[in-house]
Amino acid sequence: xxxxxxxxxxxxxxxxxxxxxxDDSFIADLLKRSSSSVVANLAEGNxxxxxxxxxxxxxxxxxxxxxxxxxxxxxxxxxxxDESVYKSADLRGxxxxxxxxxxxxxxxxxxxxDDFDETEIGNKAVKFEIDLSQLxxxxxxxxxxxxxxxxxxxxxxxxxxxxxxxxxxxxILQNLENVENTSYPQQLLxxxxxxxxxxxxxxxxxxxxxxxFISNEQYSELDNLGGEILDLIIERMNQVEQKYEEGHxxxx
Numbered sequence: 001x002x003x004x005x006x007x008x009x010x011x012x013x014x015x016x017x018x019x020x021x022x023d024d025s026f027i028a029d030l031l032k033r034s035s036s037s038v039v040a041n042l043a044e045g046n047x048x049x050x051x052x053x054x055x056x057x058x059x060x061x062x063x064x065x066x067x068x069x070x071x072x073x074x075x076x077x078x079x080x081x082d083e084s085v086y087k088s089a090d091l092r093g094x095x096x097x098x099x100x101x102x103x104x105x106x107x108x109x110x111x112x113x114d115d116f117d118e119t120e121i122g123n124k125a126v127k128f129e130i131d132l133s134q135l136x137x138x139x140x141x142x143x144x145x146x147x148x149x150x151x152x153x154x155x156x157x158x159x160x161x162x163x164x165x166x167x168x169x170x171x172i173l174q175n176l177e178n179v180e181n182t183s184y185p186q187q188l189l190x191x192x193x194x195x196x197x198x199x200x201x202x203x204x205x206x207x208x209x210x211x212x213f214i215s216n217e218q219y220s221e222l223d224n225l226g227g228e229i230l231d232l233i234i235e236r237m238n239q240v241e242q243k244y245e246e247g248h249x250x251x252x
Contacts, residue, residue: 002099003042003203006061009092010035011210013068016089019080025156027071027078033160034067036207038096040164043203044196045103047230049188049237055107057196062100069093135232136176139194142225143169146201149222153213161204161213168200172229179236191237198233202226 013035017028038061045057069090076086146169150162171193178190202223209219 002096002103003039003046005092005096005099006035006039006042007206007210009068009089009096010039010207012089012092014211016072016075016081016085020075021080024078024080027074029156029159031068031071031075032157033164034064034071036160036164036204037061037064038068039207040168040200040203042100043199047195047199049192049195051107051110053192053196055104055111058100058104058107062097062104065093065097065100132176132179132236135229135236136173138225138229138232139172139176142198142201142222142229143173145222145225149208149214149218153208157213161208161211165201165204165208168197168204171197172201187240188237191233191240195230195233195237198226198230202230 010032013031017031020028020031041057041061041064045054045061048054048057072081072086072089072093075081076083081089146165150166153162175190175193175197179187182190205214205219205222205226208214209216214222
């Protein structure tokens with residue numbers, strides 16, 4: 001529900017941004033970028049392998065939500081929106097803030113458990129062996145598709161959606177390259193970053209189709225492929241974890 005409401009909040013921010021004159025375009029960019037970041041960090045936190053990192057992403061969502069609400073106050077003060085529009089939008093932000101805080105409190109309770117094991121968030125049952133080259137191939141296809149569709153985005157999204165989804169998709173490839181020939185902890189960290197980046201991409205795709213930057217067909221293709229990559233990354237992380245545990249037991 002928090003993610004869905006954040007997505008709708010982002011849509012409202014985009015509508016409000018259209019009312020801002022070109023002379024204050026930086027405020028419009030701030031409003032769109034910060035509200036998009038709320039959505040992206042909720043998605044990235046929700047799929048994170050580690051509770052502490054999940055908590056950090058939710059905390060970033062909170063700070064970005066505060067930026068959006070501050071920008072709304074400036075926009076109202078400048079007379080670009082009336083009081084009723086401001087109150088309606090700000091109330092949405094307040095409700096999202098409450099939901100994120102509840103999510104963070106849930107994680108805090110988990111972290112406070114004396115017997116808490118950070119790695120328990122993963123499903124250790126490995127269903128099948130993941131070929132890293134297959135994962136890299138799918139991620140390359142995904143990145144190339146992203147680089148293709150952003151060409152049709154509005155030019156004023158250069159510093160927002162275009163920049164963010166491009167960066168996130170390329171981060172997947174960069175971190176997959178770090179997985180081979182590295183230590184166990186570094187493999188998990190790199191894969192976890194991949195997990196966060198694909199989740200970011202899927203969040204930005206949600207925003208993009210909502211804003212009609214891409215067609216429903218393009219969205220379905222990219223979202224389905226992104227889902228496949230996400231599942232493969234999780235399986236690869238479980239595989240790495242299981243091999244480490246087996247090796248650790250053998251040494252013991």
